[in-house]
Structures are given as structure tokens and as C-alpha cells.
Amino acid sequence: MNRIKSSITNNIGIFLVFAGPAVLAFLAVIIIPFIYGIYLTFTSWDGISRNKPFVGMANYVSVIKDGPFWSSLGLTVFYVIIAVLTVNAVAFALALLVSGKIKGSNFFRAGFFTPNLIGGIILGYIWQFIFKNILVSIGDTLNIAFLQKSWLSSSALAFAALIVVTIWQYSGYMMLIYIAGLTGVSEDVREAALIDGCTGSQVTRYIIIPLMRSSFTICIFLSITRCFMVYDLNLALTEGGPFGSTTMAAMYVYQKAFSSKQYGVGQTEAIILFLITAVIAVTQTMISKSKEVEA
Numbered sequence: 001m002n003r004i005k006s007s008i009t010n011n012i013g014i015f016l017v018f019a020g021p022a023v024l025a026f027l028a029v030i031i032i033p034f035i036y037g038i039y040l041t042f043t044s045w046d047g048i049s050r051n052k053p054f055v056g057m058a059n060y061v062s063v064i065k066d067g068p069f070w071s072s073l074g075l076t077v078f079y080v081i082i083a084v085l086t087v088n089a090v091a092f093a094l095a096l097l098v099s100g101k102i103k104g105s106n107f108f109r110a111g112f113f114t115p116n117l118i119g120g121i122i123l124g125y126i127w128q129f130i131f132k133n134i135l136v137s138i139g140d141t142l143n144i145a146f147l148q149k150s151w152l153s154s155s156a157l158a159f160a161a162l163i164v165v166t167i168w169q170y171s172g173y174m175m176l177i178y179i180a181g182l183t184g185v186s187e188d189v190r191e192a193a194l195i196d197g198c199t200g201s202q203v204t205r206y207i208i209i210p211l212m213r214s215s216f217t218i219c220i221f222l223s224i225t226r227c228f229m230v231y232d233l234n235l236a237l238t239e240g241g242p243f244g245s246t247t248m249a250a251m252y253v254y255q256k257a258f259s260s261k262q263y264g265v266g267q268t269e270a271i272i273l274f275l276i277t278a279v280i281a282v283t284q285t286m287i288s289k290s291k292e293v294e295a
Helices: 004-019 020-040 058-065 067-099 105-117 120-142 154-181 185-195 199-211 215-229 233-237 249-259 263-290
Strands: none
Touching: 004 020, 020 263, 058 263, 067 105, 067 154, 067 215, 067 249, 067 263, 105 154, 105 215, 120 199, 154 215, 154 233, 185 199, 199 215, 215 263, 233 249, 249 263
């Protein structure tokens, strides 16, 4: 009995030494602020004063009636659908390209991944300069009509600019995950399919892609969560303009909480955005996991 108690004590001690700091950090940075944030949704705190008047479900009622929030959320969902599909399509194509027998594949891998290392704010300002100056200059020089005017001055084109920059930023990162998935597909399986008469495209469609479902699950999950929470790129590139036409949900929540000094309402909208993102991402993961196959 003493040995069992001693073993349990030793295990607890080892856990506290190695995992304790990480658990404490997780509680302090994630769990406690999240619980406190839920509490703030039941108050009318302005984000500054010491008083946090309790208002019950009033903030949730306000959010339900807040048309601009739901408009920004609808725009965000539309942005997520387009961005997730295009980012993963481009990333998979790049992975196939650099995994082939081409010279300088390592150089191309590093080059495609580099944009992901640039912060969203810096990236947004870089592309803002490109859209407002470089592309306009090219359009004037070559007499290309759709480039002669800044994309950021038009609602539709500003949204397209967000998609373009999102693809440029995330594709390289997702590409690495797809490359890892490609290396996990046995060459014997590919060669057997080619010997049986399959073309290259058929091998990709019926052999490689089914065996890479785990990579698609991870990449789509990461794409969904990142795109739903986009803020820094939205702020630096378009600032929600023109005329609020590209204001995503995260930016709207920030403006509601800090610009309008309605922190309780903003926190409520943030919780709702989190729940929607979590439900969609977890559902996608469960569906994708159920369709995964093994070689």
C-alpha cells in the first residue's frame, strides 16, 4: 500500500515538474480569461470604468438585433468559403509541383513559405502599397484598364484583394503540410497504379488524394479557424473599407468593444463568433476524419 502511495506521489511530482508550468500558463492565458469573458457578456462594462453593472441577457438580445454584426458575419462566412477553397487548392498544387523532380525544389519551398513568416499588419501595408501604387503604375504604363484604378477603392475588388493576399500568405504554410502528406504515400502504390494503366491525373485523384485525407483535414481546419478570426490583415489592407464593405466579424467586434465603448456587447459578439467557428471547424474535422483511409 505504501508503495502504491509512493508511486502516485512520484507520478504527481513528475507531472507538476514537467507539465505543471504549461498547465498553469494555459489556465492563466486561455481558460481563466475565457471564463471571465463569459462573465463580462452579462455586464454593461464600457471597458474602462471599475463598475461592471450586471444586465443579464440584455447583451445577447442586443446582439440578436444588431444587423451590422450579422452582415459582417455573413461577409466573413463568404470570405471563409472562398479563401479556404482557394488556399487549399493552390497549396496542394504547389505541393505537387515542388514534390516533383524539378531543380531547386528546396528553394521554391522556402520561397512559397516565406510570406507566412510576415506579420499580418506588415503584410497588409505591403500589399496596400502594391495595389495603390505598383499595380496602378503598371496599368497606366501598359494601358490595362482593370489595373489603372486601385482595387482598394472598389467594394468588390477590395474583397478580391483580401482573398488574393490571404492566398499569398497561407498557401505556403499549407503546402508544407501537403508535402508531408505526399511523402507518406508509398511509391509502390503509385507505381502499381501506373502499371495497371492509370494516368497521372487518375493516380492523383484516386490514389494520392484519398490517402492524404488527414493532411486535408488539418489544412482545412487551420484555414477555417484562421480565416474566421482574420483581423490584422483586414485592418492593414482595407481598414474595413471602402464604406465598411470589407468589415469582417473580428474587426466589427473590436470596433464595438473598444471604439464604441460597448465592451459587454462586443464580448458577447466575440463569444458567438467563437462558438460558430468552433462548431464549423469541429464538424468539418469529424466528417473528414470519418472518411480517412489508410494505405
